[in-house]
Amino acid sequence: MTATSAHPAASTGASGVPLTTTANNLPAGPADYGFTDAVAEHFAAHPQPGGTGAGRIVRVDRNLVLVAAHNMILHLPYPGSGELPATGDWVWLGSTAAGEPAIAGILPRHSELSRKRAFEASSESQVLAANVDIVGIVVPVDRPLTHNRLERTLVAAWDSGASPLVIITKADLADLADDVVGTVMRQAGGVAVVTTSAEQGDGLDELLGHLPPGGTLVLLGPSGSGKSTLINALAGIEVQETGAVRAGDGKGKHTTTSRELVPLPGGAVLTDTPGVRGFGLFDADGGMTEMFGDLEELFRQCRFSDCAHGREPGCAVQAALLDGSLDDRRWASYLKLQRELAALARRHDAAARRAYAREWHQKISAGGKSQRAAERDSHEAAANHGAKGGGRKGRGRPKGGAGGPADRAAEC
Numbered sequence: 001m002t003a004t005s006a007h008p009a010a011s012t013g014a015s016g017v018p019l020t021t022t023a024n025n026l027p028a029g030p031a032d033y034g035f036t037d038a039v040a041e042h043f044a045a046h047p048q049p050g051g052t053g054a055g056r057i058v059r060v061d062r063n064l065v066l067v068a069a070h071n072m073i074l075h076l077p078y079p080g081s082g083e084l085p086a087t088g089d090w091v092w093l094g095s096t097a098a099g100e101p102a103i104a105g106i107l108p109r110h111s112e113l114s115r116k117r118a119f120e121a122s123s124e125s126q127v128l129a130a131n132v133d134i135v136g137i138v139v140p141v142d143r144p145l146t147h148n149r150l151e152r153t154l155v156a157a158w159d160s161g162a163s164p165l166v167i168i169t170k171a172d173l174a175d176l177a178d179d180v181v182g183t184v185m186r187q188a189g190g191v192a193v194v195t196t197s198a199e200q201g202d203g204l205d206e207l208l209g210h211l212p213p214g215g216t217l218v219l220l221g222p223s224g225s226g227k228s229t230l231i232n233a234l235a236g237i238e239v240q241e242t243g244a245v246r247a248g249d250g251k252g253k254h255t256t257t258s259r260e261l262v263p264l265p266g267g268a269v270l271t272d273t274p275g276v277r278g279f280g281l282f283d284a285d286g287g288m289t290e291m292f293g294d295l296e297e298l299f300r301q302c303r304f305s306d307c308a309h310g311r312e313p314g315c316a317v318q319a320a321l322l323d324g325s326l327d328d329r330r331w332a333s334y335l336k337l338q339r340e341l342a343a344l345a346r347r348h349d350a351a352a353r354r355a356y357a358r359e360w361h362q363k364i365s366a367g368g369k370s371q372r373a374a375e376r377d378s379h380e381a382a383a384n385h386g387a388k389g390g391g392r393k394g395r396g397r398p399k400g401g402a403g404g405p406a407d408r409a410a411e412c
């Protein structure tokens, strides 16, 4: 089965989305997907012209988004303008001129989990999930931990605005578990760690206990780490296809490819993510401070304020490494992360320079064309005299477009 079959039948036929309100006159929304009183207040604080209903983005597909509204699921087109929707976004629903339901606007996010697009040189980030409360970092006991993976993911988690929670899975594989749990506890740097076995139902209540009412949990973990099995165990039904299911029918292993909100009993919501390969760090400065705050404390104790923590006299870092109070591996992780962030910043600068140069080329060539374009347009306008409307209304103008001639050049 596929994850989508967990949803009630999608409907797109309704004309518009009727506004249902609660007793205190706040909009009603999809309670199963984390719509609480606090979220209703968030809607009330951010009214939207034409917004008649409250919804949450359950999944983002290539052409359509799946939206949970009060008592219904809708397949809707992307909003005509503004920011791209992300799974977990709260949206105002309204209707098109033709009376079809549509997304009228996206509400401000309280957290945003993003990553650099895998396998792309550009520094653009991709929002994996919005309005997340807890980022669950899944660490299976049956795999050796790759150096740095936990710390890197923790940095990204802190940076999202949500709180991280380390979730150890497959703890029933007992001969392996003890070792891994100890290592993970040390690496987690004070972040809460829960140990679970989806197979045996252990640790699930403790895990749910970390979620606020109606809270949204996102699981991050490599392929095969047990995310789908955990979702199924938490949801109490088979909503995600697992490795074991496909292995049985000989059709090869299925890897979850969509990021989709799944309702849990108790109003909690959970998102699955595809195997996080090469989780790129993006703008993780805030996360670095959270994760390595103790090191920054150490830096302040170095004799020189610009200490490079190499061979300088009076270096507190070197002293801590010598007396063992600072772990060698942890220090190596910090240095590696610093190098990665610096490299990312350099790539980002290079990408920004290229974009700037491109924009200039466009402007210059658009300027050269503008006279000819204006002449051609006036001929066309004369020829089409009487024809109504350009039909361009509502179509997004390229970001940062300088107007008139540049826009026209971009259309050519």
Ligand SMILES: Nc1nc2c(ncn2[C@@H]2O[C@H](COP(=O)(O)OP(=O)(O)OP(=O)(O)O)[C@@H](O)[C@H]2O)c(=O)[nH]1
Pocket (backbone or CB within 6 Å): 169, 170, 171, 172, 173, 196, 197, 198, 199, 200, 221, 222, 223, 224, 225, 226, 227, 228, 229, 230, 241, 242, 243, 244, 254, 255, 256, 273, 274, 275
């Ligand atoms: N022993 C044991 N095996 C488990 C447990 N949870 C998951 N597994 C097994 O681990 C394998 C991978 O589990 P999945 O849930 O498919 O992993 P996933 O993280 O969703 O993988 P992707 O969909 O590829 O991202 C399957 O064979 C599961 O049966 C557990 O608690 N105990």
Ligand SMILES: [Zn+2]
Pocket (backbone or CB within 6 Å): 299, 302, 303, 307, 308, 309, 310, 312, 314, 315, 316, 317, 318
């Ligand atoms: Zn130093």
